[in-house]
Amino acid sequence: MYRFRVKTPREQPGTDPAELDTQAAAAEIERLSAEINRHDHLYYSTAEPEIADSAYDALFRRLQALEAAHPSLLAPDSPTQRVGADPRDTLPSVEHAVPMLSLDSALEEAAVRRFDDRLRKALGDVDIRYVLEPKLDGASLELVYVNGVLDRAVTRGNGLVGEGVTENARTIPTVPLRLLEDERAAPRFLSVRGEAIMYLSDFESLNQRRIEAGEPPYQNPRNATSGALRQLDSRITARRPLTVLAYDVLQVDGAEFGTDSEGLAALTAWGFRTPERIRVVESVDAITEYHRAFDADRESLNYEIDGVVVKLDALGPRIRLGSTSHHPRWAIAFKFEPRKEVTRIDRIFVSVGRTGVLTPVALLRPVEVGGVTVSRASLHNREELERKDVREGDLVRVQRAGDVIPQVVARVAEEGRERGEPFAMPANCPSCGTEPVQKGPFTVCPNHFACRAQLKGRITHFGSRSALDIEGLGEETASLLVDEGLVKELADLFDLTEEDLVVLEGFAELSARNLVAAIQGERTEVAPDDPVGSAPADGGARPRALRSVELARFLTGLGIPEVGVTVARDLSLHFRGFEAFRASSQETLQEVHGVGPKMSVAIRAFLDDPRVSTALDHLVAKGFRFVVPEAVPVREGDGWAGKTIVLTGSLEHFSRSALKRVLQGLGARVTGSVSTRTNILVAGENPGSKLVKARELGVEVLDEKQLVARLVEHGTDPGAGPPGPGVGDAGAERPGQDSR
Ligand code: IVH
Numbered sequence: 147m148y149r150f151r152v153k154t155p156r157e158q159p160g161t162d163p164a165e166l167d168t169q170a171a172a173a174e175i176e177r178l179s180a181e182i183n184r185h186d187h188l189y190y191s192t193a194e195p196e197i198a199d200s201a202y203d204a205l206f207r208r209l210q211a212l213e214a215a216h217p218s219l220l221a222p223d224s225p226t227q228r229v230g231a232d233p234r235d236t237l238p239s240v241e242h243a244v245p246m247l248s249l250d251s252a253l254e255e256a257a258v259r260r261f262d263d264r265l266r267k268a269l270g271d272v273d274i275r276y277v278l279e280p281k282l283d284g285a286s287l288e289l290v291y292v293n294g295v296l297d298r299a300v301t302r303g304n305g306l307v308g309e310g311v312t313e314n315a316r317t318i319p320t321v322p323l324r325l326l327e328d329e330r331a332a333p334r335f336l337s338v339r340g341e342a343i344m345y346l347s348d349f350e351s352l353n354q355r356r357i358e359a360g361e362p363p364y365q366n367p368r369n370a371t372s373g374a375l376r377q378l379d380s381r382i383t384a385r386r387p388l389t390v391l392a393y394d395v396l397q398v399d400g401a402e403f404g405t406d407s408e409g410l411a412a413l414t415a416w417g418f419r420t421p422e423r424i425r426v427v428e429s430v431d432a433i434t435e436y437h438r439a440f441d442a443d444r445e446s447l448n449y450e451i452d453g454v455v456v457k458l459d460a461l462g463p464r465i466r467l468g469s470t471s472h473h474p475r476w477a478i479a480f481k482f483e484p485r486k487e488v489t490r491i492d493r494i495f496v497s498v499g500r501t502g503v504l505t506p507v508a509l510l511r512p513v514e515v516g517g518v519t520v521s522r523a524s525l526h527n528r529e530e531l532e533r534k535d536v537r538e539g540d541l542v543r544v545q546r547a548g549d550v551i552p553q554v555v556a557r558v559a560e561e562g563r564e565r566g567e568p569f570a571m572p573a574n575c576p577s578c579g580t581e582p583v584q585k586g587p588f589t590v591c592p593n594h595f596a597c598r599a600q601l602k603g604r605i606t607h608f609g610s611r612s613a614l615d616i617e618g619l620g621e622e623t624a625s626l627l628v629d630e631g632l633v634k635e636l637a638d639l640f641d642l643t644e645e646d647l648v649v650l651e652g653f654a655e656l657s658a659r660n661l662v663a664a665i666q667g668e669r670t671e672v673a674p675d676d677p678v679g680s681a682p683a684d685g686g687a688r689p690r691a692l693r694s695v696e697l698a699r700f701l702t703g704l705g706i707p708e709v710g711v712t713v714a715r716d717l718s719l720h721f722r723g724f725e726a727f728r729a730s731s732q733e734t735l736q737e738v739h740g741v742g743p744k745m746s747v748a749i750r751a752f753l754d755d756p757r758v759s760t761a762l763d764h765l766v767a768k769g770f771r772f773v774v775p776e777a778v779p780v781r782e783g784d785g786w787a788g789k790t791i792v793l794t795g796s797l798e799h800f801s802r803s804a805l806k807r808v809l810q811g812l813g814a815r816v817t818g819s820v821s822t823r824t825n826i827l828v829a830g831e832n833p834g835s836k837l838v839k840a841r842e843l844g845v846e847v848l849d850e851k852q853l854v855a856r857l858v859e860h861g862t863d864p865g866a867g868p869p870g871p872g873v874g875d876a877g878a879e880r881p882g883q884d885s886r
Contacts, residue, residue, distance in 0.1 A: 160208060163215035171216045175224070178209045179324075182225040183417070187326055190319040190389075191419035222316075223295045223323040230317050230381030237309040237376060240300045241803055242288055243337040244396045245818045247305060247469055249281075249455065249479040255434050258456065261478045262430050265458060268467060268475075275459040277406045278425045278436045279393055281479050283450040284343035285372040287390060289315065294325040294332030301375060311375055317384035318342070320391070326417035333400035335834060338413065340392035344371045345448045348387035366517040367450055392418035393455075399834030405459045426459055433480065441482050450517070453481035465839060468821040484545040485516035488558055491540050494525065494569045498577045500603025500705055502591040506531050506569065508542070508554055515546045523552040528571050529587035537566045575599075594752070595635050595761035602628050604705055608636055609665075612711050613703030614695060618661040626650055637764035639665050640693075667693045672771065692771035697724060700772060704762075707748040716740050719811070722774045724766065728753055739813075775811030787813030792820050794837060795830030797850050808857070820845060828853050 163171065182205055189195045189202075206226070213220045220226075252258045265274060288300045288308065299315030300308040315321050325332040344352070344367040352370065353363035364370035374386035395409040403409045410420055425436055437454050444451065458464055458476040467475040493509040506525040513520055523544050525531050534556060536542055541558040575582055575591035577599035582589045591597050595604070602624045609619030619639075627633040632646055642665060647658035669691040698718035702711050709717070720738040721727040735746035752758055791814050793802050800808075805828070806816045820827060820839040827833075827840040827847045840847055848856065 163212045166212070166215075168216060168219070171212050172219050175209065175212050175216075175219050175221075178205055178212070179221075179224055181205060182209060183322070183324060183326065184328070186225060186319060187322070187417045191414075191417060225323065227323070228317045228319065228384065230379070230384040231313040233379035233381075234313075235378070237311060237378065239303070239307050240298060240310040241307050242300060242303075242305070242396075242818075243290060243335075245305050246286065246288060246302045246308070246339060246396070247473050249477055250473040251453070251479040251481050253481050253483075255430070258433055258478065258480055259430050261456070265463075265467070265476070269463050272460075272463070273428075275405075275426050275428055276433060277410070277457045277459045278427060278433060279421045279455045279457070280423065280440060280451040281453040281455045281481070282341040282343050282391060282393075282421065283368055283452045284341040285368065285375055287311075287315065287340055287342050287375070288396065289321060289338045289340065289390070289392070291322075291325055291332065291336040291338070293334060294327065296321065296323050301372075309376060313380035314375055314377055314383040315390070317380055318388045318390055320389050320419045322417035326415065329415040330401075330412060332416065333398050334832070335397065335399035336401075336416075337396040337398070338392050338418065339394040339396050340390045340418070342371050342375050342388050342390050343367065343449050344374075344387060345389060346450070347448055348389075352387060365519070389419070391421045393421055397835070399832065402835070403461060405461060406457055407459055409461075437480050437482075444482065451482075453479050455479055465819070465821055465843075468823060469819070486543050486545040486555060487513045487515045487520075488541060488543050489513035489520075491536060491538055491542055491554075494536075494538050496572055496576050498575060498591055498597065498599035500600060500607055501707060502575075502594055502597065502600050503527075504571060504575065504582055504589040504591060506571065508536065510542075510544065513544065515544060515552065518546060520544055520546060520552040523554045525554055527587040528584075528589055531569060531571075535568065537569055539566045592755065593757060594755065595757050598628050601633070601635070604636065605633060605639065607705045608639075608703040610703070613699050614667075615699070616661075616664045618657065618664055622652075623661070626652070635761045635764060637761065637768055640768040667695065669693050669769075670771065690769050692769045694771045694773055697722070697727075697772040697774045700724065700770065701727070706752050708745045709749065713738075713740055713745070715810070718774050719813070724770070724772050728762070775807075789814045789825040790823050791816050791826045791828060792818070792824050792836060792840070793828045793830075795833035797828075797830040799850065799854070 160174075166174070182202075185195065185197060185202055185205070195202075209224070210226050213224065213226060250261075252261060262274075286302045288302070290297045290300070296312070296316065298310060298312045299321070300310055302308050316323060325336070346367060349364070349367040349370055356363050364373070370386070371388060374383050374388055377383045392413045393410070394406075395403065395413065398409075401412060403412065407426055410424060414420055423440070425432075427433060427436065433454075433456055440451065440454055456478050458467070464474070464476040469475060489511045491508045491510060494506055495509065496504050497507050498504055505527065508523050508525055510521050510523060525534070525536065534554065536554055536557050541560055543555045543558055544552050545555050546552045571582070571589045573582075574580065575593065575597055578591065578593050578597035580591050580593035580597060582591050584590075591600065594600055602621070605619065605624035605627065606621050608614055609616035609624070624633075627639075627642075630650060632642060633639055642662055644655070644658045644662050647653045647661060648655055650658075653661075672690050672692050696718070698711075698715040701709060701714035701717055701724075716739045717727055717735075721730060730750075732743070732746040732750055735741050735749055736743065741749075753762075786809060791809055793805060793816065797805065809816050817824070820836050820843065822843055824840065824843070824845045827836060827845050828850070829837050829840075829847055830850055837847065839845075
């Protein structure tokens, strides 16, 4: 379907663009842009073009000529701007208007029946209708339109924050740069979720071109798609045959829908292409039939799907059902059986992960499974290995389900073949030689801070985005630093110099300087008697230059078993200092929100390991200033702790993310959508549909002034650099311009 429109020079009809005055040129540009947008839509989204390519090209060239003669009239949403912009250095991180959740999945009909039962029970057996769609195997994308014009495009990322790929998205013909308004007016604000995909025929011709140009072909359409989408140079994206299919209105302000079907119809009217074969059904039998039919056609479709998506059509009940932190309760992905192939295990080896878990991995004779060559597969752990009883040399069935690494499903019995010995987990860690310990089905190397394999993973984790966010400290660099003997424990990172790095492969003067600077971060002089920060190495006689770091990020970065971003934040808010955390007991740990007995045991065991303890001493001696949000006395009943708050509209004095951190610092949960669980809606200017929902549900609504008054009343001055260091970077955002 995709085609590259080749524009050959030809004579332009109409008045010479240079002779038109600005007003006349502007009028013609507007008319032409609208006409071209309409033809683009007819061609790319409905496959029903009205004019020949040559007539289209004439319109396009006329528009180009007018814009060339009147550069001040060149608009970012002009159809001529799909060719790509100048390359950038990095892709910016952009917060989603609404969290992009993933889907719960069902592998069998029984699970879909349970889903249906749950909904009927929760909703009191009203007329339930489901929208069915193919589950596209591509890269999901948020497209935001402000007053009908494409404002930004953001990859899914971690669901809350993704990468800004606006210039790239502009080059995709099925992404409207401006919403069509033939049938219905554009809303003030629209956030749409869709999937970027590559049709198989487009994928094959792309690979053909790559092979001819001596470049390596892509493994599968999904990789090619997400690679194209995340290019730094949008001119490259423009040459990749991408298509976006829109399937969900994430948020809208200035239009009302009662059902998903209405939303999909509006998306079509606004010029989006939507998935084909969308159906609305009322029973699980009909869902199963749809699933079966799509599965049967799977091989003959021109795009990859891995299941069908089942969504409750009515939007009101969706709000009542709400979401978990991962997936909405009103939708489910009914997956297809993963593709399986048979191959032989050449060898089994053991890999050591960041947390020290020893994982047996099968090295396989390479085999293609659903378009991907698989040459290794996890055997998970000792128990799995024993249960499946697979050995070196065995013939096995392997599968690949979605993103997860390939798995060995089962051994294929071969009559008359002599089998090898059962595989035994090693008596020593293959990386450091330490004797592993058994934890349930897992075999774990306890040498957490000195084992090289763990160290590499740990360094990468320490520098990762959710931890210290050290740019340039990726897997490859971490591995190099360990192999070269420069880093033997985390503390050594802080002794690295430019001279150390510049001699390493892949480093130049600038990259060496940047990495050292990123590790050192900002250091501030602190008086010897200042109690903040970690213990000085020299007993505190001299002023110390300390590296500021949010305690929560530091705790995340240590990779403590069971402690992820959320628990780290709760620990930091509770203990407020690193030494206080280290000195905690199981009892005090369990006072922390979200920490149960099992977690407290794991945390204590980690801290009590003498090797861990020594490594932490060394690390802390490098001098840190741990930053924690201000303490706020929370009064019973009227405090913020435990409250679920939603922010909407633009705020005058805060960026939304800064305010979110203030509220989180006070123990509140800040979520993206209004439900019966919402306690307070904070509504700024132009609040939109969330305010309507909140009123419907009787949720308390505060405007910005009332919010500030209440914060002050409870002992927080939100204007004075609210609790938490994160607010400092709020300047990078545009207060008042945050999306709704
Ligand atoms: S609806 C809140 N519909 O599948 C979820 N998702 O784990 C609303 N996906 O990456 C999503 N095709 O982007 C929906 N027709 C479709 C889809 C679809 C593919 C993706 C989605 C996400 C994954 C779900």
